[in-house]
Amino acid sequence: MRRDRGSHEVRTLISTIVLLLSIHSTLGFYLPGVAPEDFQTGDSLNVKVNKLSSTKTQLPYSYYSLPYCRPQTIVDSRENLGEVLRGDRIENSPFVFKMREPQMCHVVCQLTLDPKTAKEFKDKIADEYRVNMILDNLPLVEPIPRLDQEAPPVYQLGFNVGVKGQHSGSKDEKFFIHNHLTFTVKYHKDMQTDSARIVGFEVKPFSVKHEYEGQWNENTRLTTCDPHAQRTVSSSNSPQEVEDKQEIIFTYDVKFQESNVKWASRWDTYLLMSDDQIHWFSIVNSLMIVLFLSGMVAMIMLRTLFRDISKYNELETQEEAQEETGWKLVHADVFRPPNNSDLLCVYVGTGVQFIGMMLVTMMFAVLGFLSPSNRGGLMTVMLCLWVCMGFFAGYVSARLYKMFKGTEWKKIAFRTAFLFPATVFAVFFVLNALIWGQKSSGAVPFGTMFTLVFLWFGISFPLVFAGSYTGFKKPAIEDPVKTKQIPRQIPEQAWYMNPIFSILIGGILPFGAVFIELFFILTSIWLNQFYYIFGFLFLVFIILIVTCAEISIVLCYFQLCSEDYLWWWRSYLTSGSSALYLFLYATFYFFTKLDITKPISGMLYFGYMLIASYAFFVLTGTIGFYACFLFTRLIYSSVKID
Template sequence: MRAPAMLRWAAAAVTLVVLVAAAPAAGFYLPGVAPTDFGKGDSLPVKVNKLTSVKTQLPYAYYSLPFCKPNAIVDSAENLGEVLRGDRIENSPYVFQMREPKMCQIVCKIAVTDKEAKEFKEKIEDEYRVNMILDNLPLVVPVIRQDKNIVAYQGGYHVGVKGQYAGSKEEKYFIHNHLSFLVKYHKDDDSELSRIVGFEVKPYSIKHQIDDKWNDVNTRLSTCDPHANKFVASSESPQEVEAGKETIFTYDVHFEDSDIKWASRWDTYLLMTDDQIHWFSIVNSLMIVLFLSGMVAMIMLRTLYRDISRYNQLETQEEAQEETGWKLVHGDVFRPPTNSDLLCIYVGTGVQFFGMLLVTMIFAVLGFLSPSNRGGLMTAMLLVWVLMGLIAGYSSSRLYKMFKGSEWKKITLRTAFYSLGLLLLFSSY
């Protein structure tokens, strides 16, 4: 009775393999990175993110400054990585319609107080940038690099600029109150649907003038009027940041058909202008490590060469002569060092850190940590760090037992809390 049963199982297995092999291949998207198709006229909500600066590491929420606000501010759901990065994604009063340009759209009019003007000036002094998001794409500013004559990109636009104007020797602060957005899209050949592949902006500072009287968003401006073919193309008459003065915020929206495919839209962010700072730091650290390693290697080689020469001269003398120099090392090979507990803890923490980097890099290479999944890298690093704690505890306790230690459970607990405790201690200052 066993032979027919085995034949039935074998036939079922062969049938399953044939069905799987004959099934058509189907692609899939990772969660959070699927493309979104937009038809003509569809709403494109623009979201705002934190204010960041390359001069300071302290981020601020977008609405910490008196920018134009929507009727109700709604916070977007954020993952653990976004929270740790300081992201604060909220809605904005900017709303686009797919492939429908807008010119000289008025957002709001504000009059800053003394305190608000001081805050604006501080952010301009520290070169803070405004970050926005459209269809999960961060806002960039195209910058022409004079050294290579190519177009690079800057993440976010500056809140304002500081400089002299109209022959004045005193430097003043000017706010960027007019934004000229450019939305690049890739249109489907078989339908009217499109996908967003680029989100750029050119900021301007312009002191707007009202034609008649203020009528909210329907006000006619003499400095920016599409009916009279007047558009903002420069900052010849900038808007100064000063308490009590009214500032009118406006924006334009342009759409441009692009050959860039949706899968390649993140390639733009490989040409960011801020990357050169990181390269300089990496090269500087590498040179210091190589220099110090070379000095230590030279000292060790000279010492070892002198001892070996001395030993060769003493070979013809009595064998009972006292051992000196490097010959004494053989007695310390298996001898537990002083503070072996700390050595085991450091080794376990190093294994945990190296394992976290290795696993995270493997997942990033495989495409599981796409940049479109904002905060995914930070979240993955934290989860892998926690899981690698098991290997860290095993490594530290294993090395401790090699030193003939008996309290390996205590070493495991110290490995788990030692590095975290030091990190919390230093971060509190």
């Protein structure tokens, strides 16, 4: 019997390991950070190419969507779920270096343009597409000098496919391609072993109309770029124009430069480019809002509320037959279930799912587990945590549903598992169809779409149902006061207590606490920059939680004092309305900071920002709801009710 039990446990353990490995391979997820690789002199350095990206179109394309020089066999690198959703397409390239062995005027290939290929290059140049490359998991950057010569240069990811302008006095606009690349590989040398680690990968692109004598072949020597004569290209060379029947020769130089930067600090160049003072200003701005709200809440709790509770309890003990006023007057109606209580339960459960996902993700990021060297790792972790938090979404929605005297827990579980993901997936599917129509690498392939559906129906759905079953089996949450059968009539409210007005006012302060940090987030997403200041972001997120809770409590107290007991939905919408201001700010950002002109790109921007605003609404609304839920239970359990 024990042997059977032991074999059963072994089989269970093996099946669990197989399941985890299958999920691991499906997601392509791995822990962040790449082990340093030591290179000896003469070791091969294989450069990989990534997507072509543009901040004007927001539509990434594969590197070989343009007729660039190709290796004999194109090999796709294995990408995780986050990389695929970001549009990354990492492939090998014909650029192969030898460690610490400089090369000059190395010819990659020769290409003669036809009308089709010329148009493809012109379109990408006009849309300001940049070529992204990777060496030893480090992205290629182009240093741009500042006006202040002593200041460090600004680094931009990749290099432009080409430039457009005028040449040789012509008034017609011409297109010139960057066909010569001067690479600089920075390395940190180990003095004991003489090995080296790569700590920098920079490029300076040139457009050069190469010339040679005789007929072209593999051994032809260029007169414009001759390694034997130690002559390379410079800005004085004639640029290579992009036109039909033009011959383009692609070349590159490689220089190796020893650096004092250690391998562990090689990402600092990319990550520490933003000004920390602005982020501190954002924190101080947010803290001022929190202190203002905290003062109001303290005044309500310590003075007004405690005074009310003492007066009400005194009236009960002295048996004074005075008419009740203020928030105590609605005690028999304050916990009456709201209209559309099922929908409220669904949104609160989904909000808890979001809060759990955000908190755990930020803790991982603050502790350094989500390194930028793990491309797509942040998005992969967020999707995994969203799926895993489905249990808590089902649990919370079922508990709230049972408190509202609901009986069909399966219905509420289904709606919790389906409503928000289905809405987002529908918008995402339409946007993906638009990207697919543009033949962009940003279009999610069928296999990845199947993975997303599997995560939704195969993991999230069962977890939501398991959470709902567990939550519904728990005893119902009891109200601190009894609710009468006949609802009380709500008196006419002052203009400033109008639901629409108070809801819109309530969303301003939570948005004001985060809008400065929101600028950097939008810049990193839409202007192709790194964002890695998760310590600041975590502080701002905590401030957002406190702000949403406090503004909801303040307005809920004023509402109850006006004898309006319909606080359930208003508490959710008060802080949730900050999502409206987020979308309005995103619209302002679109017209002031971005240079998007194509309709498809504009639809992608507003589609994704609509999804982000919807998620922000669910997140902040849930915070406000729970703050008011705990507040009302606290104050009504503190007074004596006959």
